Amino acid sequence: MNDEQLAYFKKKLQDMSKDLLSEANKTITEMTDGGNNYPDPTDRASAESDRNFELRIRDRERKLLTKIKEAMERIENDDYGVCEACGDDIGEARLEARPVTTLCIACKTKQENYEKAKAS
Secondary structure, eight states: OOHHHHHHHHHHHHHHHHHHHHHHHHHHHHHTSOOOOOSSHHHHHHHHHHHHHHHHHHHHHHHHHHHHHHHHHHHHTTOTTBOTTTOOBOOHHHHHHOTTOOSOHHHHHHHHHHHHHHHO
């Protein structure tokens, strides 16, 4: 992968990270504003359900932030865009769709098929 492509993906990853952190900060602000006093039990239950859903989303995003950090480290170590299973280059279209990926499409397909077979 050339320097221009690496710079593009580094910026893409930085933008993803920035967006996720912004959403997390917005969630924290909304949850700590203290204006959620619901006299109706149904409203309280609905608000609690919404909060739980929001927290599950933020947990998934937290895990994605870890993957983004690891991808940034791979860029710095010149390992970005190389499949960790077979060592081949990961296609640019795959990296565009999933910039944090560590597997080429062939290895990812093989992994998914293995997991399906194991689950059956």
